[in-house]
Amino acid sequence: MLGRTANGLFWMFRYLERVENTARLLDAGLRMALTRDSVTAEEEWRSVISTAGQKSGYEAKHGTYTGVQAWNFILRDRDNPASVTEMFDRIRTNARLARNAISGEVWEAINESWMDIRDLLSRPVGQNHVGEAIAMVRRAGTLAHGAMTGSMLRDESFHFARAGTFIERFDSTSRILDIKYYLLLPSLSYVGSSLDTGQWDTVLRSVSGDRAYRWINAGNIDARGIVEFLVLDDRFPRSLAFCQSALRQNLAALARIHGREGRSNELMRQADTQLSSLTIEEIFDMGLHQFLLEFMASNAGIAAAIAEDYRFLR
Amino acid sequence: MSEPAANFDEMRTAQGAVRPAYEGYCNWFDEQETRLLHRKNSEAEKNFRRTGITFNVYGEDEAEERLIPFDMVPRIIDGGEWRRVTRGIEQRVKALNAFMHDLYHRQEIIRAGRVPERLFRGNEAWLPNMVGFTPPGGIYTHIVGIDLVRTGPDEFFVLEDNARTPSGVSYMLENRETMMAMFPELFTRVPVETVSDYPRRLAKSLAACAPPGTRGKPVVAVLTPGIYNSAYFEHAFLADQMGAELVEGTDLRVVDGKVKMRTTSGYRTVDVIYRRVDDEFLDPLTFNSSSVLGVPGIMDVYRAGNVTIANAPGTGVCDDKAIYSFMPEIVEFYTGEKPLLPNVQTWRCSEKDSLAYVLDNLSELVVKEVHGSGGYGMLIGPTSTRKEVADFRKKIEAKPENYIAQPTLALSTCPVFTKSGLAPRHVDLRPFVLVSPDKIDITPGGLTRVAMKKGSLVVNSSQGGGTKDTWVLKE
Numbered sequence: 001m002l003g004r005t006a007n008g009l010f011w012m013f014r015y016l017e018r019v020e021n022t023a024r025l026l027d028a029g030l031r032m033a034l035t036r037d038s039v040t041a042e043e044e045w046r047s048v049i050s051t052a053g054q055k056s057g058y059e060a061k062h063g064t065y066t067g068v069q070a071w072n073f074i075l076r077d078r079d080n081p082a083s084v085t086e087m088f089d090r091i092r093t094n095a096r097l098a099r100n101a102i103s104g105e106v107w108e109a110i111n112e113s114w115m116d117i118r119d120l121l122s123r124p125v126g127q128n129h130v131g132e133a134i135a136m137v138r139r140a141g142t143l144a145h146g147a148m149t150g151s152m153l154r155d156e157s158f159h160f161a162r163a164g165t166f167i168e169r170f171d172s173t174s175r176i177l178d179i180k181y182y183l184l185l186p187s188l189s190y191v192g193s194s195l196d197t198g199q200w201d202t203v204l205r206s207v208s209g210d211r212a213y214r215w216i217n218a219g220n221i222d223a224r225g226i227v228e229f230l231v232l233d234d235r236f237p238r239s240l241a242f243c244q245s246a247l248r249q250n251l252a253a254l255a256r257i258h259g260r261e262g263r264s265n266e267l268m269r270q271a272d273t274q275l276s277s278l279t280i281e282e283i284f285d286m287g288l289h290q291f292l293l294e295f296m297a298s299n300a301g302i303a304a305a306i307a308e309d310y311r312f313l314r
Numbered sequence: 315m316s317e318p319a320a321n322f323d324e325m326r327t328a329q330g331a332v333r334p335a336y337e338g339y340c341n342w343f344d345e346q347e348t349r350l351l352h353r354k355n356s357e358a359e360k361n362f363r364r365t366g367i368t369f370n371v372y373g374e375d376e377a378e379e380r381l382i383p384f385d386m387v388p389r390i391i392d393g394g395e396w397r398r399v400t401r402g403i404e405q406r407v408k409a410l411n412a413f414m415h416d417l418y419h420r421q422e423i424i425r426a427g428r429v430p431e432r433l434f435r436g437n438e439a440w441l442p443n444m445v446g447f448t449p450p451g452g453i454y455t456h457i458v459g460i461d462l463v464r465t466g467p468d469e470f471f472v473l474e475d476n477a478r479t480p481s482g483v484s485y486m487l488e489n490r491e492t493m494m495a496m497f498p499e500l501f502t503r504v505p506v507e508t509v510s511d512y513p514r515r516l517a518k519s520l521a522a523c524a525p526p527g528t529r530g531k532p533v534v535a536v537l538t539p540g541i542y543n544s545a546y547f548e549h550a551f552l553a554d555q556m557g558a559e560l561v562e563g564t565d566l567r568v569v570d571g572k573v574k575m576r577t578t579s580g581y582r583t584v585d586v587i588y589r590r591v592d593d594e595f596l597d598p599l600t601f602n603s604s605s606v607l608g609v610p611g612i613m614d615v616y617r618a619g620n621v622t623i624a625n626a627p628g629t630g631v632c633d634d635k636a637i638y639s640f641m642p643e644i645v646e647f648y649t650g651e652k653p654l655l656p657n658v659q660t661w662r663c664s665e666k667d668s669l670a671y672v673l674d675n676l677s678e679l680v681v682k683e684v685h686g687s688g689g690y691g692m693l694i695g696p697t698s699t700r701k702e703v704a705d706f707r708k709k710i711e712a713k714p715e716n717y718i719a720q721p722t723l724a725l726s727t728c729p730v731f732t733k734s735g736l737a738p739r740h741v742d743l744r745p746f747v748l749v750s751p752d753k754i755d756i757t758p759g760g761l762t763r764v765a766m767k768k769g770s771l772v773v774n775s776s777q778g779g780g781t782k783d784t785w786v787l788k789e
Contacts, residue, residue, distance in 0.1 A: 002565050003576045096366075096541050100554035104365070111366045156578060258579050310578040 003311035005101045006160045012094035013164035019087040021172040023137035028205035045070040051179045071130050076121040085121050101157040105147040113140035159250040167303045170243035176206050178292045207238040228280040262309030271298045321724035322466045335392040338504040354496045367488050383780030385730040389762040393789035400756045402655030412648035414454040418444045429640045439630030449626045450525045451751040456624035458747040464726040471658045477632035482761045483746050484548040489783040505788040507758035513555030522750035523622050524585045532585040534558045539591050549590050568611035573621045586622040593627045635684040635718045664715035672719040676703050679719040740765045742773050759784035
């Protein structure tokens with residue numbers, strides 16, 4: 001396939017993952033804000049916006065943090081390049097670009113979701129509709145992934161798409177953990193102390209991991225357990241270990257299809273060896289922030305190597 | 315404007331009787347509940363939106379995607395009638411290819427005094443780079459759209475030749491898909507020739523035109539200007555249906571005397587390029603040096619016989635309406651036969667007597683720019699205001715050689731489904747023709763374009779025209 005098409009496909013699925021993660025984040029924030037007094041609610045919205053990486057854009061426009069401002073900025077602000085509407089335009093543009101590398105079912109799933117989202121978000125979103133908007137974005141991801149699983153040939157297109165998904169997801173989980181961790185644990189002495197369980201609940205909800213975590217840990221919420229779950233538990237589909245293992249398989253498949261390994265495979269192997277040798281104690285010893293920084297950098301390095309190995313741009 | 319008197323209706327005779335070709339359909343139609351039909355009609359639109367069969371329109375604000383209106387009453391052509399039409403099309407397409415070969419070689423037709431030299435001198439679509447060069451298989455126009463209009467039983471006229479890059483074939487295919495999805499039982503009752511194998515036939519026809527040095531199975535690619543082009547949907551659709559790569563200029567590069575595309579595993583040779591970009595955007599080294607759409611050096615590869623470009627550069631010369639006016643002579647000159655499909659009577663304003671006639675009868679005539687297309691830059695005398703006619707007169711007087719004129723034809727009508735039931739609207743027909751050294755392959759039917767406004771004669775989608783599924787009945 002064409003390098004340009006592979007690039008379109010890769011980014012189409014990165015953006016789709018990003019917009020889905022933004023929706024999860026918003027969902028968690030919404031729930032949190034509802035159970036708080038107005039002062040902490042404002043704090044919560046500030047945190048949602050900054051975790052979504054949209055702080056500077058938001059503050060350039062708004063002096064205060066309110067729910068209705070925050071979700072409208074995240075969902076539909078045309079001045080916000082990371083808003084759901086802007087992202088979805090980009091997803092669809094990439095889908096059009098890679099139109100003959102995806103099945104008709106995947107294209108229709110994206111195109112229909114784009115139409116629905118555009119309609120719903122054509123007007124300011126009030127409190128009664130924000131839940132609907134979030135659900136619609138999540139459903140868009142579910143539809144596209146379902147259509148892909150059920151209708152696409154397992155050729156390089158499939159693996160480029162999946163690589164985009166897992167690169168983005170790895171980045172997203174790392175970022176949520178990093179930002180929330182700082183917010184929640186201003187100093188190391190807090191580790192292991194009794195915490196605001198509501199805040200940790202938000203972290204889990206942001207990655208749709210609250211239910212899974214409760215089942216595994218019988219309702220016992222502590223920082224170490226949560227970090228271990230989100231970083232090392234390879235049964236949870238949004239953990240770093242899971243994303244890395246899935247990405248490794250996609251890259252191995254690409255190498256097999258092309259009959260050669262590239263730099264991306266090599267970097268992948270290094271990252272893999274590193275992660276699988278670490279225990280949660282060692283991660284806390286080196287500092288979670290330091291650990292996350294290193295792994296986000298290596299993830300970005302792998303993404304760049306994929307683009308180079310498969311001639312996305314030149 | 316008043317309805318043109320006594321035009322031919324495709325479905326019914328002047329006495330109101332259903333024509334034989336429409337019997338099966340009308341029987342079915344009479345059994346349907348109107349409410350259900352209305353519901354199906356809105357379903358069809360949803361279906362087009364969902365699958366993204368849209369064309370882009372760029373206004374002052376942001377890009378907008380529009381649907382071409384679809385009408386669910388098919389245009390039906392009797393099998394025998396179609397057979398006669400295809401013979402005429404075949405003859406015309408052969409003549410077009412022979413004419414282009416001659417134009418770029420010895421120009422016998424000019425030496426013989428059958429067409430004047432000024433026809434292509436000064437015609438920008440005529441490319442000096444093509445002189446003396448014969449494309450692989452000797453074919454210039456591989457994919458042709460011959461626009462036909464009808465005025466009576468067995469009276470078809472050619473309105474226009476689209477030899478450069480005819481578009482609209484994706485609508486032909488999607489209209490049929492939509493009809494089959496909406497009314498499956500209709501297709502079990504009426505025997506309709508299939509059109510859905512067009513992409514396969516296109517792939518085969520293009521592969522058969524590969525350069526002689528091609529090794530193995532020819533690699534075909536569709537060259538598009540990109541996602542912002544109004545016909546991008548069609549480009550992507552055809553590439554997808556053929557299993558061919560959809561490339562842009564930036565994906566291609568000339569390496570070792572071949573055209574290659576950048577794939578995920580390096581540069582791979584392309585043997586046949588089905589290009590949907592204009593000549594001037596093909597090669598910035600040869601044509602438009604400011605173009606970012608083209609492939610530097612591709613014309614050298616082409617002239618060395620190492621790649622096929624379909625349609626060949628320089629075929630646009632035949633889309634010229636001044637050349638059109640000579641088609642009867644051209645057909646006769648190269649085939650030795652009288653044209654089976656007549657032209658619409660045409661006055662060339664470049665000729666003194668014709669000009670005088672045209673200026674005297676402007677309010678009765680249709681006047682077109684010789685290089686115009688898409689229904690732009692034309693005057694339809696009978697539907698224009700006095701001021702419009704006067705303004706157009708000035709344009710013609712300033713540059714007569716830029717215009718041709720034709721009588722306002724009583725185009726046939728075919729019913730469309732409206733809120734208040736069936737109502738006649740004017741239609742034309744664009745059959746799609748594939749040309750390879752092996753054969754001339756005409757898909758049964760084509761694209762029927764329909765003027766959605768009552769009385770209107772303009773069927774172009776850029777001017778609000780719609781489309782219909784077109785049926786050729788099995789004999």
